[in-house]
Amino acid sequence: xxxxxxxxxxxxxxxxxxxxxxxxxxxxxxxxxxxxxxxxxxxxxxxxxxxxxxxxxxxxxxxxxxxxxxxxxxxxxxxxxxxxxxxxxxxxxxxxxxxxxxxxxxxxxxxxxxxxxxxxxxxxxxxxxxxxxxxxxxxxxxxxxxxxxxxxxxxxxxxxxxxxxxxxxxxxxxxxxxxxxxxxxxxxxxxxxxxxxxxxxxxxxxxxxxxxxxxxxxxxx
Numbered sequence: 068x069x070x071x072x073x074x075x076x077x078x079x080x081x082x083x084x085x086x087x088x089x090x091x092x093x094x095x096x097x098x099x100x101x102x103x104x105x106x107x108x109x110x111x112x113x114x115x116x117x118x119x120x121x122x123x124x125x126x127x128x129x130x131x132x133x134x135x136x137x138x139x140x141x142x143x144x145x146x147x148x149x150x151x152x153x154x155x156x157x158x159x160x161x162x163x164x165x166x167x168x169x170x171x172x173x174x175x176x177x178x179x180x181x182x183x184x185x186x187x188x189x190x191x192x193x194x195x196x197x198x199x200x201x202x203x204x205x206x207x208x209x210x211x212x213x214x215x216x217x218x219x220x221x222x223x224x225x226x227x228x229x230x231x232x233x234x235x236x237x238x239x240x241x242x243x244x245x246x247x248x249x250x251x252x253x254x255x256x257x258x259x260x261x262x263x264x265x266x267x268x269x270x271x272x273x274x275x276x277x278x279x280x281x282x283x284x285x286x287x288x
Contacts, residue, residue, distance in 0.1 A: 151177055153277050166278070170285070174209060174257060177281040179274065183207070193263075193271060201264055204243050205271050207278065210258040217251045220258065235276075239265075244272070252284040 153164045166177040171189055184194040193205030212220050221236065224247060229236040235246045242265050250257040259279045263271040 151281075153177075153179060153274070155273055155277060164274070166281070171209060173211065173285050175283050175285055176209070176259070177278060178207075179278065182274075201267060201271075204262065204264045205267065205275075207259075207261045207275065209282075210260060212256040212258060214254055215256050217249055217256050220249060220256045224258075242266070244268070246275075248279045248282070250282060250284060257282070257284060 149168045151166050151168075153166050155162050155164065164179045164182075166179045169176050169178050178191065182193060182195070183191040184197070184199055185191050187208070189210075190206065190208035192199045192203050193207075194200060221231075224236050228238045228240075229245070229247060230238065232246075235248050237244065237246045239245070243262055244265060245262045246260070248259040250259065259282045261275045261279060263275060
């Protein structure tokens with residue numbers, strides 16, 4: 068009789084041990100599934116939030132460049148690089164201005180759509196609805212100084228009445244402000260020139276420096 072009870076006790080002990088192991092595995096599996104699900108939801112939410120940026124999140128500076136849309140193919144990527152948006156704070160209001168890449172002889176620059184009328188290979192006048200504005204006093208033009216150093220070009224500009232002001236050289240004649248941004252590349256210097264009347268300082272005077280910022284020298288592959 069004693070032997071019977073001892074044997075039965077062992078059997079019960081083994082059964083309880085098996086039940087305990089099964090229960091532990093079940094609870095662990097359920098907990099693992101719950102954690103995996105929560106982590107998946109967290110990662111999904113984080114990924115979704117990281118891809119969202121509102122206009123209010125952007126810095127409200129005078130100039131912001133951004134691409135129009137995210138490309139889905141290599142062809143669309145070329146389109147994206149040809150089109151940007153200039154965001155400018157002009158006369159107290161934020162304006163979004165689409166701009167298109169202009170490829171010149173050895174350089175490129177973005178020009179805001181509908182705002183320019185080209186009157187020479189490397190020169191434009193400010194326009195609205197196809198008409199030149201402000202008596203043609205708003206202008207943008209590119210000058211290529213070949214085999215010149217920046218110091219030599221600055222000396223020439225200073226002799227023409229320009230003085231250094233921040234990153235530009237500037238002068239004023241009557242009621243018109245003239246500015247030049249110099250870009251030195253290898254043995255050449257490129258001058259991005261622009262002018263506008265004083266009365267348009269809060270309009271064209273804000274837009275033009277942003278356009279000048281987009282100037283780049285084209286290099287051969």
